[in-house]
Amino acid sequence: MDRYVPSRSRLLTSSRPLPDFDVVAARGPWLHLADGRKMFDGSSGLLCVNVGQSSPKVFARIEQQFTRYSFGGAAVVQPHIQMELRDRLCHAVGRPEDSVALVTCGTLGVEVAVGLARNITRVRNGKRRGDILTSHLSYHGMSVLTLALAGNHARRPRPEDALGLGPAFPAPYPPTHGQAERACDASCADEVAKAIDSRGAANVAAVLLEPVNGTTGGAYVPPDGYLRRVSEICRERDVLVIHDEVLTGLWRTGTPLASTHWDGAEPDLCILSKGLGAGYTSVGAVLVSPELAPLLSHDDADPLPAMGTMATHPLQAAACLGVLDELESMDLDTFTARGERLGESLRALADQAPVRDVRGLGHLYGVELAPDLLWPLMAEAEKRGVFFYPFTGAGHPRSEGLVVAPPLTSTDEDIDFLTAALSDAVTALHPNG
Ligand SMILES: Cc1ncc(COP(=O)(O)O)c(C=O)c1O
Numbered sequence: 001m002d003r004y005v006p007s008r009s010r011l012l013t014s015s016r017p018l019p020d021f022d023v024v025a026a027r028g029p030w031l032h033l034a035d036g037r038k039m040f041d042g043s044s045g046l047l048c049v050n051v052g053q054s055s056p057k058v059f060a061r062i063e064q065q066f067t068r069y070s071f072g073g074a075a076v077v078q079p080h081i082q083m084e085l086r087d088r089l090c091h092a093v094g095r096p097e098d099s100v101a102l103v104t105c106g107t108l109g110v111e112v113a114v115g116l117a118r119n120i121t122r123v124r125n126g127k128r129r130g131d132i133l134t135s136h137l138s139y140h141g142m143s144v145l146t147l148a149l150a151g152n153h154a155r156r157p158r159p160e161d162a163l164g165l166g167p168a169f170p171a172p173y174p175p176t177h178g179q180a181e182r183a184c185d186a187s188c189a190d191e192v193a194k195a196i197d198s199r200g201a202a203n204v205a206a207v208l209l210e211p212v213n214g215t216t217g218g219a220y221v222p223p224d225g226y227l228r229r230v231s232e233i234c235r236e237r238d239v240l241v242i243h244d245e246v247l248t249g250l251w252r253t254g255t256p257l258a259s260t261h262w263d264g265a266e267p268d269l270c271i272l273s274k275g276l277g278a279g280y281t282s283v284g285a286v287l288v289s290p291e292l293a294p295l296l297s298h299d300d301a302d303p304l305p306a307m308g309t310m311a312t313h314p315l316q317a318a319a320c321l322g323v324l325d326e327l328e329s330m331d332l333d334t335f336t337a338r339g340e341r342l343g344e345s346l347r348a349l350a351d352q353a354p355v356r357d358v359r360g361l362g363h364l365y366g367v368e369l370a371p372d373l374l375w376p377l378m379a380e381a382e383k384r385g386v387f388f389y390p391f392t393g394a395g396h397p398r399s400e401g402l403v404v405a406p407p408l409t410s411t412d413e414d415i416d417f418l419t420a421a422l423s424d425a426v427t428a429l430h431p432n433g
């Protein structure tokens with residue numbers, strides 16, 4: 001079949017100055033371009049292609065389901081494949097007794113988590129509980145509600161369109177919690193307590209946060225003890241904790257969930273998306289702890305939030321099972337060591353003048369740059385055959401840089417290629433270091 005090359009002008013899509021590769025094939029982390037070049041995707045698509053492209057395991061699962069039936073919503077056929085997915089997913093993330101709601105993307109996962117949290121707290125603690133508190137450095141999706149709730153200042157709606165909502169507490173990171181005299185630590189969680197108390201706990205359903213920051217600030221990692229303290233503060237006030245692990249979930253930060261890095265940080269509800277579909281399917285999953293899920297079927301409970309026509313699509317579930325097959329066949333020791341090596345090589349860049357800071361965990365890092373160097377560095381990296389996701393930051397002056405997030409199935413050689421290309425690109429910007 002001839003390649004159809006349509007006109008671009010009427011497709012309403014990203015307005016960012018991102019490269020637009022003409023891709024004819026893709027294998028693992030590599031994009032094969034029409035002009036014969038190969039490009040390493042150091043961004044895993046939009047932080048979602050976690051098991052690389054063209055996975056035979058994912059293909060086998062989709063093919064198997066395709067030959068059975070291609071659609072069957074939960075009200076039409078019994079959701080066997082979705083039940084299998086629930087079991088596999090919950091075991092994979094160490095929450096085997098959780099209940100799961102499936103939806104079609106991260107944003108809808110957040111929306112459904114908000115609905116479930118309100119239902120739960122209203123059955124348990126009274127009808128006023130509706131507020132959802134978020135941090136000033138956060139992104140929770142692209143719907144009217146989630147944009148209004150979150151702190152990502154580049155994407156915040158105009159005040160008159162924000163439904164009267166907005167972020168409620170500073171995140172424990174320099175751009176929104178700058179403290180000249182001392183670094184952020186676990187006591188930054190006191191800001192969460194202040195935010196709940198100023199609303200009145202009886203009005204608050206949940207605190208919603210990214211346990212490790214994604215693209216808004218560029219992979220900030222919370223101070224030790226912070227997430228545990230947030231959970232304690234919320235528990236003391238009968239407020240639920242929702243972790244948005246849309247980006248970080250399923251080993252992106254080296255562990256099944258980002259919260260797994262810290263004791264006592266388990267949330268009541270947890271949202272997964274990008275790493276579950278891994279770019280093969282659009283999916284979101286909301287996990288609800290076994291202590292709370294029974295309240296959703298209590299006589300006084302409101303109806304469950306609607307999850308959408310495509311919420312329990314069998315091909316979606318099949319693709320997710322294939323992704324879990326891939327993730328569970330990784331040699332975890334090798335994978336962990338590779339993430340550490342990636343981190344070490346990136347941290348070594350912090351000695352070079354254009355780089356201001358390197359932070360992150362596992363296969364997720366933020367490389368913060370001196371002002372005005374982001375796009376020149378993207379161009380230098382691209383010349384060397386590698387592409388990253390830009391973050392355009394927060395604070396004044398804005399912190400900006402690259403999110404480095406290769407597929408989790410990258411090999412040692414792949415990671416060495418990526419770090420060498422990025423290091424050369426940084427040197428090219430500033431030859432004298
Ligand atoms: C932390 C976080 N939450 C929610 C979303 C929204 O997910 P989606 O784009 O799949 O709707 C994103 C997407 O980037 C995200 O990074």
